[in-house]
Amino acid sequence: ETGVTQTPRHLVMGMTNKKSLKCEQHLGHNAMYWYKQSAKKPLELMFVYSLEERVENNSVPSRFSPECPNSSHLFLHLHTLQPEDSALYLCASSQDMGRGTVTVEQYFGPGTRLTVT
Amino acid sequence: KNEVEQSPQNLTAQEGEFITINCSYSVGISALHWLQQHPGGGIVSLFMLSSGKKKHGRLIATINIQEKHSSLHITASHPRDSAVYICGHGGSQGNLIFGKGTKLSVKP
Numbered sequence: 001e002t003g004v005t006q007t008p009r010h011l012v013m014g015m016t017n018k019k020s021l022k023c024e025q026h027l028g029h030n031a032m033y034w035y036k037q038s039a040k041k042p043l044e045l046m047f048v049y050s051l052e053e054r055v056e057n058n059s060v061p062s063r064f065s066p067e068c069p070n071s072s073h074l075f076l077h078l079h080t081l082q083p084e085d086s087a088l089y090l091c092a093s094s095q096d097m098g099r100g101t102v103t104v105e106q107y108f109g110p111g112t113r114l115t116v117t
Numbered sequence: 118k119n120e121v122e123q124s125p126q127n128l129t130a131q132e133g134e135f136i137t138i139n140c141s142y143s144v145g146i147s148a149l150h151w152l153q154q155h156p157g158g159g160i161v162s163l164f165m166l167s168s169g170k171k172k173h174g175r176l177i178a179t180i181n182i183q184e185k186h187s188s189l190h191i192t193a194s195h196p197r198d199s200a201v202y203i204c205g206h207g208g209s210q211g212n213l214i215f216g217k218g219t220k221l222s223v224k225p
Contacts, residue, residue: 042203
């Protein structure tokens with residue numbers, strides 16, 4: 001396996017379910033990200049982890065709970081989601097976390113297409 | 118406010134045409150990303166550039182830092198170039214701030 005992988009690729013869940021998305025990077029990077037892409041909207045950052053520590057970010061509802069057990073793995077735990085949470089969830093990684101307007105090259109996984117019914 | 122504007126939003130071209138996609142941003146940055154998102158959702162990083170021009174195959178990206186503008190050009194376009202092209206730059210949390218993307222469709 002190379003690059004950034006995500007599982008599952010597709011997920012359908014009810015509003016009362018609990019599920020988890022998994023991301024794994026095989027690039028030796030130190031930073032990992034969760035992005036959400038809804039229809040007709042730009043990609044939005046949800047969470048950033050740098051050296052396994054979470055960096056505070058844009059406000060995300062508590063029904064989304066990230067976990068980064070080590071620098072290669074990132075999870076997004078989902079519970080009591082709403083239909084409007086249906087979206088493509090993308091994981092990315094980078095060698096380091098950029099600062100200010102400095103851009104670091106990020107590598108994206110294929111995404112998990114989530115549908116909440 | 119960080120804003121990234123892309124134009125056009127949608128673009129249809131005939132195979133072989135020269136294509137230009139534009140990106141404007143509102144804050145001073147050090148570098149800009151161009152990404153390609155295929156219909157299945159996967160994203161590939163095409164370029165990260167901080168000045169001048171970069172070329173990779175039929176793709177050329179240019180940036181003018183002073184004017185806060187970048188362009189992505191595709192020469193001799195092909196149906197397999199059909200995708201959404203997204204530009205973005207670094208935000209304060211190490212993330213990327215994106216435009217809404219330009220959906221390109223190249224007809225054979």
